[in-house]
Amino acid sequence: MPDGFSAGDTAFVLISAALVMLMTPGLAFFYGGMVRVKSTLNMLVMSFIALAIVSVLWVLYGYTLSFGKDAGAGLIGNLDHLGMRGIGLNDLNGSIPVTAFAAFQLMFAVITPALISGAIADRAKFTAWSLFVALWVTVVYFPVAHWVFFSDNGHGGWLVDHLGVIDFAGGTAVHINAGVAGLALCLVLGKRVGFKKDPMRPHSLPLVMLGSGLLWFGWFGFNAGSALAANGVAGMAFMNTQVATAAAMLGWLAYEKLRHGAFTSLGAASGAVAGLVAITPACGSVSMLGAIAIGLIAGAVCAAAISLKYRLGFDDSLDVVGVHAVGGAIGSVLIGLFATGHVGQTAKGLFYGGGFSQLGKQAIGVAVVAVYSFVLSWLLGQAIQKTIGFRVAEEVELAGIDQAEHAETAYDFSAVGASLARALSTPAAAGTAPGAATGGSAGTAPGKVTDKSSEKTEVDAR
Amino acid sequence: MPDGFSAGDTAFVLISAALVMLMTPGLAFFYGGMVRVKSTLNMLVMSFIALAIVSVLWVLYGYTLSFGKDAGAGLIGNLDHLGMRGIGLNDLNGSIPVTAFAAFQLMFAVITPALISGAIADRAKFTAWSLFVALWVTVVYFPVAHWVFFSDNGHGGWLVDHLGVIDFAGGTAVHINAGVAGLALCLVLGKRVGFKKDPMRPHSLPLVMLGSGLLWFGWFGFNAGSALAANGVAGMAFMNTQVATAAAMLGWLAYEKLRHGAFTSLGAASGAVAGLVAITPACGSVSMLGAIAIGLIAGAVCAAAISLKYRLGFDDSLDVVGVHAVGGAIGSVLIGLFATGHVGQTAKGLFYGGGFSQLGKQAIGVAVVAVYSFVLSWLLGQAIQKTIGFRVAEEVELAGIDQAEHAETAYDFSAVGASLARALSTPAAAGTAPGAATGGSAGTAPGKVTDKSSEKTEVDAR
Amino acid sequence: MPDGFSAGDTAFVLISAALVMLMTPGLAFFYGGMVRVKSTLNMLVMSFIALAIVSVLWVLYGYTLSFGKDAGAGLIGNLDHLGMRGIGLNDLNGSIPVTAFAAFQLMFAVITPALISGAIADRAKFTAWSLFVALWVTVVYFPVAHWVFFSDNGHGGWLVDHLGVIDFAGGTAVHINAGVAGLALCLVLGKRVGFKKDPMRPHSLPLVMLGSGLLWFGWFGFNAGSALAANGVAGMAFMNTQVATAAAMLGWLAYEKLRHGAFTSLGAASGAVAGLVAITPACGSVSMLGAIAIGLIAGAVCAAAISLKYRLGFDDSLDVVGVHAVGGAIGSVLIGLFATGHVGQTAKGLFYGGGFSQLGKQAIGVAVVAVYSFVLSWLLGQAIQKTIGFRVAEEVELAGIDQAEHAETAYDFSAVGASLARALSTPAAAGTAPGAATGGSAGTAPGKVTDKSSEKTEVDAR
Amino acid sequence: MKLITAVVKPHQLESVKDALQAFGVQGLTVTEASGYGRQRGHTEVYRGAEYTVDLVPKVRIEVLVEDADAEEVIEVLVKSARTGRIGDGKVWSVPVDTVVRVRTGERGPDAL
Amino acid sequence: MKLITAVVKPHQLESVKDALQAFGVQGLTVTEASGYGRQRGHTEVYRGAEYTVDLVPKVRIEVLVEDADAEEVIEVLVKSARTGRIGDGKVWSVPVDTVVRVRTGERGPDAL
Amino acid sequence: MKLITAVVKPHQLESVKDALQAFGVQGLTVTEASGYGRQRGHTEVYRGAEYTVDLVPKVRIEVLVEDADAEEVIEVLVKSARTGRIGDGKVWSVPVDTVVRVRTGERGPDAL
């Protein structure tokens, strides 16, 4: 390997990339446990499909749009690396192979759209969602990632290199971006049937806790890994991540106890996620005591913020706005207060004698990303809604989207087992389906085919 | 970074810290699956709250009590690092940043109290438990960690540096400590209603298996990471961890088959954990064949030990004593037999020509930690029980602690969904709650408020 | 540590080994969610027991058979390292300790037999399965691993060193090997009662998704870790793994939508696994665009291949053949087309000007492993079936294998809880069981013993 | 007294509950059930095999009422459960010999 | 009309369903139940403690039929549910005052 | 014969089972149910929203008995299920035309 290469840093970033990858399934479980049983699978697959779509687009053109040399003005990368061409096995980015860097950053591009899905739980057509993911990363995420993450000696993205916004691991590019897009989308799709009236309580809180546990775990890769080296900054980012998360859990639980009289497990899980979100931009620039402060604030404020949707009447189903947009903004702005100048960055916050300068930059960064994401996301959502339709029929929503969109149900715990259903057709029997290259023996069809003709004029939407 | 720094070691320890962090959620699932469905969430949250509380205390004073310079006599660290002051970004502990070391050790401090919770499943007030965690780490864990883990050229903790006890990754400080504290607490709280009579069978064995899988995975960080370097010792500790765990699963299953006639999945999961516990202190000083022996013994002995509670009549609900106290003691003492002198430590055990010397030291270490932990834990438990009360009311226990303490139920699989419950009040409607800084529009309250007045004189405890 | 040692590489391989270990529990959940609720635990334990058995055998003789110096002709390792003797703490394999290498390779030996279990879900005696695992790794896996993975300057395993087959991470040794063994075993055991007639739908798709998420995560260790160093090859293998998996999910979903009209969550999970399987041998020799092509092909072809069992009438219950044998073969053979000669290996495929040479070698490698595995697995299966019996009684299969083989049921969600069952005997009461070293107080037996005598002539198999 | 049983769509439970309460019925017992009728089931797909699940989720509601109220309660049930689509379910009534309130031991109409 | 209830082994549900349909009964309602009878339960082991689970899973099938069909439907049920082993269950019949089809409001035999 | 149905608190199931067995009843069928009555439900909190869950878990026990035993079995049920708190539930009895044991085809009292 060439000079400047570090196996230790490479090991760290590659494993971190794996950790960040795990966050997307983790998110799927976090969200999937929170919905009613009838839309569990849809919720899970909305995250998984982001893994599929974004990874392919990343190789085709996402990487080069985000991390290709700046095409001018700090707005977008050039097309030098379309299809990852021109990236040699041993080319370095800092002390690590470019491939390792690309893998790490890919995982950020995957989870960001997945985060949005929580805002439109239970009611989005799966094909429409898939299309949205592809378009959204193209026109929103890839450019914003360039603005925020592509630092190139002052010739990189405009937020990081021109304006000097501090965003260590993605408070703006990931969380505000996704949170605000969630707001736009849930406005486009409208409220769920029964919003504010039916409880819609989580169908499996253990699944939610599993999700939050995996998110927390993976987030060490997200935050500490963003140092792109296994060094003191990574160590500090790691500690800050842990303690801010811990403090945010306490903040959320305290708020909840005062307000609703109970410490809930969902509050513990949600508080942790709020803390992880808030410390994401800040973990490379604040002290551990600062991280505790940021966590406490984020926990309590997000716990309060999630009730906005009931006041203002938008159905952000799983609180993407209240947790990611609000939490991301808190963390990004508080850098302007708590940045010590001695961790990973030299800019100082208000409390450390840096005056209002950094605070102002942070606020601008937040605002710019929020506005850009909102406008574009809303336009994309509308375009899809007006063309192929984004929202499922009310009947489908009532009966459960899993059945209609995925032809599956999440669980079958009945001891009755086999008896509640019967084989309609096995693949061999379906030999006449279009595109099937079945050999001769379609006649051996074993499945019982139930009589679908008589009277089946309507579907029982329950 | 300064001389002596190793990016490879830092990468290894940071990722190991993440793995150890994951063990606490893993433990939550392991325990959570084992309780009845009505106390699932309480069990989960007892572990998660340890993550929150201990992380904050660690930064405030835990790190310095455990790993600050010895204050004298090897009993406790000094206060040099209160609030983590005086720890520079690039300060090293061996070849890794102090922050990385602090993060790694923090995770040990988190899981140790979490382990205790299994002994008092289904019946502990959540606030009382939270208070206990905070007090217990302060007066028990932080000092004991100093005794066992703070090695400082003979001027560190008294067990490691004066007496020469070998505890590679925490057989005494973590497992015996927690196991014995579990015994003390379950004596303080008393037996569950229905102990020895009702089956109290695990509500979800797949959740138990998930927990054991995550524990096993995370334990590589715990044990191999304790080498604090990615080297041959870490490699050996890793292999020993794997094979002892494997052997313990076989040992437990064999015992169970002979005794009860069946190989159970809970036995497989429990045996694995017993093996992980037992090899923890020993993985840096024994050969792989020695690790197999330790695993086999620990698996079979722990399988037998868990029935002690029925004989002696203490309700150690999820077998913290039988697995962690007993398993930890087995592993710690067997070092006195199996230490080869050629792995990470030079002291030899009885079977390798070291005589009884190390065996004696190990026995003393076990006894000291056990006695200290038992006495302090019992006193803390009693103090809490006598003041704010530690145990919930019998009615709450019967109806399920999740509902009473957390206002939640773990699952809602009913297709009936929305209809079984109804919105009582959404946050906007709850605007009059104390401490709520709600703006004007409380009048828009949308939730249906059910009539709670008439006849609701009693609660249906089922 | 000696010269040539790299802490970075060691950190990478050790953590990779931990990731690969997690794949086996991940597989357990992937399979466990797919079976009916009555055989969940059996499915889980079939994987966990592989962790136990193979780890111990690896230390005793597996490592030396696979990675001991070649005993001649490239067929098997010698016995130099029986019981891991002769392996010093600081001995190196390349740049990492031999212990780290041994740990990494052990995890491959564990998961391979576990993969087979899916083919014989719901109907294999647990002791028979355990015996099969022990025998199979001995006569099939250890030799084949030697052929494929033991490269020693031309004096290693015959497939890798003599023939020049490329198998970066185990397409032949792991996936084809296990897939074909699954075919052999399901032929030996025969079809499940109700095959092709009862639906046998997955009892928990979230559990399946969890499994696939953990598999995906762990697979980065499997594939990138196979570089045995944290370098550019590892980075490339990592990216290839991610994008092939993503593309395969798309390929599977597209096939499914065209053929059955729905995008299923099970399809997403299965497609991902098919992609992971196919890229395993190829991730060190193809470009990212090549990886996308391989993924797309594997996803669609495997989606089609799983219906073979209905046509041909073998009950490969969870599609081990369709996914692992077919996917492994696709990946192995496509190397012959897509190998660029510039990634980890210099041999070029047909599309990169290498002619048919590599393609031929790959085909031979696939065929040799497939035939060897099929014949040996079938013989072992038959031998067990004819002696101790491999398949459970039909009654047991109908009632559910969990109850009969493990004396457990996977879930108990009933609010009824304690009341549905009653304590038959606690361990103290069971004091008269054979081999029980119970002390005096057996008379204090607390459990109620139900009247088992009257009329209990038959068992209710439901 | 009569025992009136209604098998209805799960989503109608809340409306049924509200209607009964408005009528003055203070208690009921609910069981999850599944039903097979003219509405047929739906198709599910698992790994390349299609199945029809022909039992559709329902709830089964039992209400004990005085003889005099029976007809009206049936009316209330039918109206509040109706969506007009197939699968709406059935309501039937069965004669009851006696009813006891467990808590107090009261008998007959007083026990309702 | 009659309400015929059968408590049978879960595995017999499909055979029962088929037999009823062959006979001409177009609807039924199924509930998961557990039963306690002569068949006793089974033993489970959890961490060194043995328990007997004495309630065995059953399904409870309800069919509303015209008086005239009652006897025959009982026969069909009994035959299609029988395995000959203990635990096969019970079938019983109860008189029904009235039946209403929720969708249409039809009454009596027409409502079946 | 009579069909006696009891809707009781889940925790009383074991005591009911024991009492019935002591009395000589050899079989019963249990279903999980939820009930709505005077006892009201409880409040749950999810992410800043409170809900009342007003259906409380119950078990529904069915016992087929001879006419002569009906009164006594009702007594046994009521006594063994009682805790004296609201929510204790109801017991009721319904006339049965006929009972068949599936395994043997026996009819009437012999089938119990």
Ligand SMILES: Nc1ncnc2c1ncn2[C@@H]1O[C@H](COP(=O)(O)OP(=O)(O)O)[C@@H](O)[C@H]1O
């Ligand atoms: N003969 C019957 N006996 C018992 N339950 C029935 C009967 N017919 C229908 N049901 C119940 O009523 C539900 C609705 O039946 P269906 O025939 O679809 O309704 P509709 O009255 O609208 O035609 C079924 O799912 C089943 O639970």
Ligand SMILES: Nc1ncnc2c1ncn2[C@@H]1O[C@H](COP(=O)(O)OP(=O)(O)O)[C@@H](O)[C@H]1O
């Ligand atoms: N007296 C009864 N009342 C209600 N249900 C009963 C009664 N006796 C038996 N059952 C039901 O029938 C099922 C089978 O009973 P069992 O006595 O095993 O059958 P068999 O008729 O073959 O002797 C039981 O599980 C229970 O659900």
Ligand SMILES: Nc1ncnc2c1ncn2[C@@H]1O[C@H](COP(=O)(O)OP(=O)(O)O)[C@@H](O)[C@H]1O
């Ligand atoms: N009219 C009724 N019809 C059917 N079930 C009822 C009726 N009233 C009460 N129940 C059942 O009895 C249970 C207890 O009712 P509740 O009114 O709380 O009891 P209590 O008799 O102590 O006042 C309820 O949960 C419900 O399942």
